Amino acid sequence: MNRKHILVIISILMLLFSVSIILICYYCIPRISYTYDAITDSYQVDTVFGNAESYHIESTIKNKPVTKIRSKAFMNKTNLVRIKLSENLKEIERLAFLNCINLEEINLETVEVIGRNAFENCRSIKSVQLTLPNISGGVFMGCTSLETVTMEQTKSIGSYAFAYTAIETITIKETTISVGVDAFYQCERLKKIIVLSEILQSNEYLNSLDIVEFQGN
Numbered sequence: 001m002n003r004k005h006i007l008v009i010i011s012i013l014m015l016l017f018s019v020s021i022i023l024i025c026y027y028c029i030p031r032i033s034y035t036y037d038a039i040t041d042s043y044q045v046d047t048v049f050g051n052a053e054s055y056h057i058e059s060t061i062k063n064k065p066v067t068k069i070r071s072k073a074f075m076n077k078t079n080l081v082r083i084k085l086s087e088n089l090k091e092i093e094r095l096a097f098l099n100c101i102n103l104e105e106i107n108l109e110t111v112e113v114i115g116r117n118a119f120e121n122c123r124s125i126k127s128v129q130l131t132l133p134n135i136s137g138g139v140f141m142g143c144t145s146l147e148t149v150t151m152e153q154t155k156s157i158g159s160y161a162f163a164y165t166a167i168e169t170i171t172i173k174e175t176t177i178s179v180g181v182d183a184f185y186q187c188e189r190l191k192k193i194i195v196l197s198e199i200l201q202s203n204e205y206l207n208s209l210d211i212v213e214f215q216g217n
Contacts (some may be wrong), residue, residue, distance in 0.1 A: 032060055037068075042088075050136040051079045059086035069096045071115065081124075085111065092118050094136075106123055108132075111152060114139055116158070123156070130154065134186060135161050147189075157183050181205050 017143070030050030034043045043061045045068065055074075058066050065088035074080060075098045075168060082105035094115030097103060104124045108114070109131055117138040119125065127148035137158030140146055140151050148166040151157075151173060159180030162170075171194040172179065184190055193212045195201070204210045 008126055030055065032057065034058070034066065034071075040067060042067040044070050045073050046070055048073050048077065051077050053079055053081045055080070057083065057085060059088050067091060071095050072098065074100055075077070076100075076165055081105070091115075092196075093121070094118055102111060110128065116142065123138060134158070137161060138163070138217060156180075159183060160185055162187060162194055167195070168192075171195075172200065174198070176200060179206055 010054070013065060021057060022104050026138050030052035031071065032045055033047040033049070035046040036043055037095060042064050043066045045066065048055065056093035057069075066086065067088055068091040069089065071093040072095045075095055077100050080100045080103050083103070088109060088111045089174045091113040092115060094117055096128045097120045098117060100119075101121065101123045103122045104126065105203065107127050113134075113165070114132060114136055116136045118136070119140050120138055121142040123139075123142065123144045125140075125143050128146065128147050129150045131152045133153060133155045137153055138160045139158065141160050141163040144175060146162070147163065147167060149167060149170055151171075154173060154176050156178035157172070157180060159182055161180065161183045163182060164186055166189050167184070168189045169192045170190070174196045176197045177199050183205065184193065191211060193206070193209065195206060195212055195214045198205050199215050200206055
């Protein structure tokens with residue numbers, strides 16, 4: 001092999017090395033990619049790169065609100081500990097935070113829609129405050145540290161919504177008209193479910209549990 005061929009090979013190897021470094025930086029440096037949705041005239045969290053302890057979600061981009069976190073955006077971000085949502089963020093799609101096992105802090109008070117299994121297996125979340133009308137199936141399933149849940153304006157609770165959590169007592173307000181089968185499946189610490197909704201007195205699943213206390217008028 002002559003010197004010219006060696007130089008060509010070295011050049012190719014250096015190019016491949018440079019490309020590899022660029023790709024590593026592109027995919028591993030923590031950052032968030034957004035996409036514009038013309039239908040809602042807003043931006044959405046599309047792809048999350050890296051695996052950082054915290055991320056900052058913009059409230060607006062180009063004077064348009066960031067309103068949604070798309071499906072699987074934060075899935076398997078095992079280093080994620082905290083994230084702050086702006087009041088503009090109204091929807092979190094299904095599986096968005098699946099397996100974020102170290103996630104401890106996230107504010108959900110102003111979120112209006114959370115998709116199925118969005119926080120499944122987020123084992124470090126201890127409390128959530130919800131004002132959304134519908135709590136989807138499996139949304140907090142496997143959140144084994146979840147002890148405190150506050151629900152306001154809730155109309156329905158989906159199947160397995162709080163399965164395998166550490167909830168000890170929970171109050172279902174007057175606004176709730178539907179509770180899915182096994183919504184509290186394998187909640188071994190759960191001692192009391194207080195039901196203020198009169199319509200739920202005929203709910204078959206709740207009536208099958210001996211820890212339910214109906215207090216509706």
